[in-house]
Amino acid sequence: MRKPETSTFPPVIKRKVSDPLWVRIVLISLTFLFFVAFIFLPLGMVFAQAFGKGWNFYLECITEPYAIKALQLTLTTVAIVVPLNAVFGLSAAWAITKFNFRGKATLKTLLDLPFAVSPVIAGLIFVLLVGCRTPFGGWLGEHGIKIIFSTPGIIIATLFVTFPFIARELIPLMEAQSRDEEEAALTLGAKGLQIFTRITLPNIRWGLLYGMILCSARSIGEFGAVSVVSGHIRGQTNTVPLHVEILYSEYNFTASFAVASILVFLALLTVAGKVSLEKHFQKHSLEN
Amino acid sequence: MGIELQNISKQFTGYTALQSINLSIATGELIALLGPSGCGKTTLLRIIAGLEGADSGKIILEGKDTTNLSPREKNVGFVFQHYALFRRLNVFENVAFGLKVLERKNRPSKSEINDRVEHLLKLVQMEWAIKRYPSQLSGGQRQRVALARALAVNPKVLLLDEPFSALDAKVRQELRRWLRKLHEEIHVTSIFVTHDQEEALELADRIVVINKGRIEQQGSPQEVYDHPANAFVYNFLGNVNVFHGRIKEGRVSLGEHLVDAPDELKNLDEKPSQTFIRPHEIGISKIRSSETEVIGTICEIRLLGGQIGLNLSCEGFMHPIEAEVPRELYVNLQLSKGDKVFVSFNRVRVFSGDYEI
Numbered sequence: 001m002r003k004p005e006t007s008t009f010p011p012v013i014k015r016k017v018s019d020p021l022w023v024r025i026v027l028i029s030l031t032f033l034f035f036v037a038f039i040f041l042p043l044g045m046v047f048a049q050a051f052g053k054g055w056n057f058y059l060e061c062i063t064e065p066y067a068i069k070a071l072q073l074t075l076t077t078v079a080i081v082v083p084l085n086a087v088f089g090l091s092a093a094w095a096i097t098k099f100n101f102r103g104k105a106t107l108k109t110l111l112d113l114p115f116a117v118s119p120v121i122a123g124l125i126f127v128l129l130v131g132c133r134t135p136f137g138g139w140l141g142e143h144g145i146k147i148i149f150s151t152p153g154i155i156i157a158t159l160f161v162t163f164p165f166i167a168r169e170l171i172p173l174m175e176a177q178s179r180d181e182e183e184a185a186l187t188l189g190a191k192g193l194q195i196f197t198r199i200t201l202p203n204i205r206w207g208l209l210y211g212m213i214l215c216s217a218r219s220i221g222e223f224g225a226v227s228v229v230s231g232h233i234r235g236q237t238n239t240v241p242l243h244v245e246i247l248y249s250e251y252n253f254t255a256s257f258a259v260a261s262i263l264v265f266l267a268l269l270t271v272a273g274k275v276s277l278e279k280h281f282q283k284h285s286l287e288n
Numbered sequence: 289m290g291i292e293l294q295n296i297s298k299q300f301t302g303y304t305a306l307q308s309i310n311l312s313i314a315t316g317e318l319i320a321l322l323g324p325s326g327c328g329k330t331t332l333l334r335i336i337a338g339l340e341g342a343d344s345g346k347i348i349l350e351g352k353d354t355t356n357l358s359p360r361e362k363n364v365g366f367v368f369q370h371y372a373l374f375r376r377l378n379v380f381e382n383v384a385f386g387l388k389v390l391e392r393k394n395r396p397s398k399s400e401i402n403d404r405v406e407h408l409l410k411l412v413q414m415e416w417a418i419k420r421y422p423s424q425l426s427g428g429q430r431q432r433v434a435l436a437r438a439l440a441v442n443p444k445v446l447l448l449d450e451p452f453s454a455l456d457a458k459v460r461q462e463l464r465r466w467l468r469k470l471h472e473e474i475h476v477t478s479i480f481v482t483h484d485q486e487e488a489l490e491l492a493d494r495i496v497v498i499n500k501g502r503i504e505q506q507g508s509p510q511e512v513y514d515h516p517a518n519a520f521v522y523n524f525l526g527n528v529n530v531f532h533g534r535i536k537e538g539r540v541s542l543g544e545h546l547v548d549a550p551d552e553l554k555n556l557d558e559k560p561s562q563t564f565i566r567p568h569e570i571g572i573s574k575i576r577s578s579e580t581e582v583i584g585t586i587c588e589i590r591l592l593g594g595q596i597g598l599n600l601s602c603e604g605f606m607h608p609i610e611a612e613v614p615r616e617l618y619v620n621l622q623l624s625k626g627d628k629v630f631v632s633f634n635r636v637r638v639f640s641g642d643y644e645i
Contacts, residue, residue, distance in 0.1 A: 180372035183339055184434075186359045187366040188386035188441055198389075202376040 005267075013169060049257035062260035069235045070243035071262060073151065076105045077239065078219045085210065085215050089166025097165055097174040108171070114163050123157050123228025149231030154239060157225040161281075162218045169211030173204055204280050213277065217270040289351070290337065291445060296345035298331055298501075305331045306501045308345070313494075315350070316475040318378035318468075320482055320492035324524065328501040329481045333447050337481065338362045350444050361417075365438030365476075367448040371430040373422035379433050379627040380405055380418045382517045386441035408436040409471070428459040435467075440476070447502050448480035452487065466492055485525045488512060497521050519639040520562050529609050531563040540638055543582055543604030549638045570611040571632040572598065574621055581630040584609065589625060598623070602631055 018024075051058050057253040061067065095101075096108055114122065130147045140147060147153045181203070185195045201208075223241040230237040232246060241262055247256035291313040298306040321329040321334055334340040336347055340360035347355045352383040354362050374382050381388075383405045396404065410413040412432040422430055431451055438446060451467075452460040468491055469480060478601050482488050488495045489509040496506040497520075505517040516522035523530070531542060538554040539546040540561045549561065573581075587608060588599035596618040598611045611631070613623075623629070 001591055178370075180368050180374075181374055183359075184366065184368060184372040184374070184437075185385065185389075187339070187362075187364060188389065188437070189360050189363075190385070190389040191360065194389050198385075199374055199376075225437060 043264060044183075044259055046257055049253060050261040052257075057254065058247045058258045058261075061255040062262060064255075066234050066238065067240075067243060067259050067262075070238045070240045070259070073238065074220055075156070076151070076241045077155055077158050078216050080155050081162060081219045082212050082216050084159060085162055085166050086212055087161060089170060089211060089215075090208070092167040093170035093174050096171055098179065102251065103242070111164050111167055111171075114161050119222065119224030120228055121162055123159050123225035124156055126153060126160070126225075126229055148229050149233065150237060153227050153229035154237060157229045158219050158222050161222050161225050162215045165215040165218060166208065166211035169207050170204055173207040177203055204278060210277050210281070213270050213273050217267060220266050289313070290317060290349070291479070292346075292348035292494065293332075293336070294348070294518055295347040296332065296335060296342045296347070298328070298335060298340070298343050304501050306342075309495060309503060310504070311503065313477060313479065315477050318471050318475055318493045319479045320484055320488035320489065321479060321498055322485060322488040322493045322495050322524070323498035325483055327498045329483075332498070333449055333479060333481050334465075336445070337447050338366050339366070345498075349580060363441065363444050365441065365443035365446040367434050367438050367446070367451050369450040370454055371427070371434045373430055373434055373437070375422050378421050379409070379414065379425075382422070382433060383408055383440050384438045385437065391498070392395075404440065405436075407438055407596055409433075411439075411474075419573075423587070426459075427455045431455065431463065435470075439476070443476065446476045446478040448478065450481050450483070453482070453484070459610050460487075467491065471474070480541045489525075491582045497524065499524075500508055516637070519562050519564070519641065522639070525578045527567050527610065527612075529564075529565045529567065531605075533561050533563060535559050535638075535640065542633065542636065543602060545580055546584070547633075547636050547638070553640050555637060561641050562639050562641065564639070565609075565611040565633050565635070567597070567610045568595070569635040570609070570613075571634055572611060572613050572617065572621070572623070572629050573632070574627075574629060576630045579630045584629055584631045585630060586623060586625055586627045589623070600629070600631060 050061075092107075092111065096104060127148055128134065130140060131155075132138060132141050132146075132148065135226065145152075147156065181199050182195050185199050190198070221241060222239075223245070226239055227242055229244075230239065230242060232238060232242055234243075234246070238246065240259060244256050244260045244263070247253075247259060289312055291311070293309055293311040296309040296553055298304075303494050309332060321332060325328045331340060335342045338354070338357060338361075344353070345355070346353060349362065349364070349575045359366075361423060374385065374635035377385065384401050387401045387404065390396075406415060406418070409418060412435055414429060414432050414436065415428065416559050417425060417433070422433070426431065435448075435451075452463050455463065462486055480491070481572035489512075492509060494506060495509055497504040497512065499520050505512055505521045507515075512521065512526055516525060533540045533542075535549050535553060535556050535558065537557065538549055539570070540563055541547075542563055547563070549556075553559075582602045582604065584602035586598055587601050588597075590599075592612065595612045595613060596615055598613065599608045600611055609631070621629075
């Protein structure tokens with residue numbers, strides 16, 4: 001005789017498609033372990049050290065004139081670099097995705113060069129190019145233009161290092177979109193600028209913003225290339241990362257970490273911006 | 289004259305897309321450019337629109353030489369295969385786009401634009417979707433909005449690049465009829481590109497058959513279908529049985545029988561020939577009524593909607609012959625697989641040459 005089946009409704013479906021339990025546990029704990037060891041602990045240490053001598057000392061450290069100057073210089077650099085790179089990145093992405101020309105593949109590969117080259121070398125390139133002992137740098141110096149060991153040098157080095165972010169973000173996006181919409185706009189009588197502002201830009205705006213956020217994050221944190229061209233003049237050519245390094249090498253740990261915490265805040269801010277953009281992205285890709 | 293194309297040629301790296309195309313299209317005509325993929329028909333359409341430049345030749349729209357004008361200045365409406373609606377703009381903004389980008393002195397007022405857009409959307413039966421976004425519409429609906437958008441700028445010429453090929457069969461047929469009706473209402477000179485001979489036959493006033501960058505034949509659907517100029521056109525315009533052979537003493541062999549070659553081919557002794565028979569021009573019966581009938585065996589029966597398709601292996605023929613008979617006949621004769629039948633060829637066309645597609 002068969003046992004009467006216990007009927008459950010809805011019937012319980014055993015998930016056979018999922019990986020075994022132990023695999024899931026191992027993978028999830030590994031991920032968490034990594035996060036704790038490499039992200040939460042170090043971040044916690046930064047704040048623990050920064051506030052090690054109390055809230056007042058912390059405030060003192062981050063409002064000290066040199067720290068403020070460094071922050072100003074960093075923000076100025078970002079404010080100049082990001083819009084410039086947005087324009088460069090857009091033009092590069094436009095050229096690569098909308099036109100056919102000789103050397104296109106090479107150009108596309110070279111775009112990654114700033115990622116591949118060590119930032120220190122990137123900085124050195126500019127010292128060798130426009131430093132005051134080179135012919136071109138000398139000529140500039142005679143005309144009262146100083147690039148190395150001053151703000152323009154920092155901006156140029158940062159520009160170089162962060163150039164690929166926006167172009168890299170836009171190229172796949174623009175490649176995926178055919179030229180149809182632009183051609184349609186053209187046959188409807190739109191001018192170049194109208195097509196760009198009304199059709200092209202709206203189609204890539206989230207990608208562009210995303211690239212700009214990544215670019216800002218990197219511009220704020222850039223150390224190697226900037227370190228070579230800046231000359232570390234306190235209150236003049238010190239960006240926040242350089243200032244942190246100087247304080248640290250002077251055994252001024254608490255102050256160093258306090259200033260570093262500003263960088264952490266800025267980084268968290270950009271990550272937050274990135275996350276909210278991603279949410280927006282998803283919503284839009286669902287709509288379309 | 290609506291559109292006058294003179295000696296249009298276009299070369300792409302590696303191959304010739306178009307070879308001195310000459311074509312005149314009357315104002316208000318609906319023309320189909322028909323050809324296999326890669327034959328240059330889309331290129332020709334894009335050249336007329338100015339989206340592509342011709343290497344040589346002239347394009348005259350309504351008496352005005354527009355060869356070197358940009359698409360912006362040509363005032364043509366273009367409908368794309370994949371709709372190309374502006375995805376960030378709603379239906380209203382899509383249709384209004386062409387009016388809103390006009391220079392201030394030519395731009396209609398806001399209420400005029402509203403009226404025009406509403407009128408156009410009514411025309412394409414999409415007025416209910418005015419606030420929707422392209423992603424919320426089906427393919428057929430998108431294409432109708434695209435058509436309204438193209439018509440908004442009062443184009444002199446409407447160009448449609450395989451407008452229905454991305455749609456499923458049922459919608460395609462619906463839109464085809466609907467476009468024909470619309471054209472009768474608004475009578476704008478139109479050219480559409482298609483590789484679907486049925487679409488061309490049903491929709492167009494005139495068909496221009498293109499192959500390998502050349503015009504093979506042009507004429508009304510009736511003309512082109514009933515009197516194909518050459519083997520390519522005959523072959524392209526529908527299903528066909530092809531028999532390769534040689535012309536001998538003014539005749540070609542068809543199985544064990546001989547048929548007369550057309551007069552212009554009679555002198556071409558020993559030249560290769562191709563004999564064409566359309567499946568629906570083959571007669572089937574169970575009683576022999578003439579000596580020229582061929583004995584065949586039904587080896588396959590296929591249901592083709594209203595027609596029944598038969599594969600016949602006939603005496604004296606190497607390959608099976610395809611025939612199509614009305615369903616009624618099929619039922620009356622009680623045809624089934626393996627039956628012996630008498631096959632008659634009601635209409636045979638012979639072309640010279642060994643044409644391959």
